[in-house]
Amino acid sequence: xxxxxxxxxxxxxxxxxxxxxxxxxxxxxxxxxxxxxxxxxxxxxxxxxxxxxxxxxxxxxxxxxxxxxxxxxxxxxxxxxxxxxxxxxxxxxxxxxxxxxxxxxxxxxxxxxxxxxxxxxxxxxxxxxxxxxxxxxxxxxxxxxxxxxxxxxxxxxxxxxxxxxxxxxxxxxxxxxxxxxxxxxxxxxxxxxxxx
Numbered sequence: 001x002x003x004x005x006x007x008x009x010x011x012x013x014x015x016x017x018x019x020x021x022x023x024x025x026x027x028x029x030x031x032x033x034x035x036x037x038x039x040x041x042x043x044x045x046x047x048x049x050x051x052x053x054x055x056x057x058x059x060x061x062x063x064x065x066x067x068x069x070x071x072x073x074x075x076x077x078x079x080x081x082x083x084x085x086x087x088x089x090x091x092x093x094x095x096x097x098x099x100x101x102x103x104x105x106x107x108x109x110x111x112x113x114x115x116x117x118x119x120x121x122x123x124x125x126x127x128x129x130x131x132x133x134x135x136x137x138x139x140x141x142x143x144x145x146x147x148x149x150x151x152x153x154x155x156x157x158x159x160x161x162x163x164x165x166x167x168x169x170x171x172x173x174x175x176x177x178x179x180x181x182x183x184x185x186x187x188x189x190x191x192x193x194x195x196x
Contacts, residue, residue: 020070020155024142025167028063030105032134033076035060042081043129049078056094057082059130063140063157075142077157102130104160109136111171113164139169 020026035048039057042048050057058078065073079101083094103125107114110124127133143158161168 019144019153020073020075020142022142022144022158024070025139025161025169026065026068026070026142027137027139027169027171028065028075030133030136030138031062031064032131033060033062039081043127043131045129045131047130048081050082055082055084055092056080058094059098061133063138066137075140075155075157101160102133104162105133105136105138107162108138108140108160108168109171111163114162115164137171139171141167 032047035046037048037050037057038044038046039048042059048057048059058080060076060078063075063077065071065075079098080094081092081098083092085093087093087096089096104114106112106125106127107116107121110121112121112124139161141158141161143156145154145156147153163170
């Protein structure tokens with residue numbers, strides 16, 4: 001029998017739950033936080049979740065900030081890759097946005113400009129699947145999502161920054177190290193940033 005009656009109550013420090021200010025730029029490590037379905041076009045593995053009432057499908061991620069005032073704080077985000085609304089090209093709008101986000105994550109991780117079409121950049125963007133994102137360090141802008149249905153406001157990823165974006169924090173610019181358990185399955189060659 002497990003008796004939890006004598007366990008002291010945990011004291012909470014409300015200041016640790018304050019939101020990170022909107023517009024804060026940080027660098028952090030990506031962790032795929034798990035799903036229950038496999039989407040073969042995105043590689044093998046149950047990384048995605050789906051809606052029961054719509055065609056929405058998304059990749060839930062967790063990013064742990066490395067360095068700065070918010071070191072070790074976490075931001076959770078869903079990258080949508082399917083939905084009901086179609087673009088003029090007949091592709092779900094959510095998928096187009098999701099693919100752009102995934103590309104930005106790779107560009108951010110390897111200090112690439114979004115416009116870089118070099119062989120090295122193309123190699124970095126050729127993934128075995130979304131599982132390759134696990135453990136990558138990305139630079140991103142933090143936003144605040146308004147709470148609904150009784151839930152409080154929360155931080156979200158407003159944008160993923162690439163090497164050509166204002167405020168970009170380059171990989172290796174701060175003493176950060178990914179946890180060993182989150183190492184990426186694939187590590188393309190890193191292109192050195194161009195001196196300006």
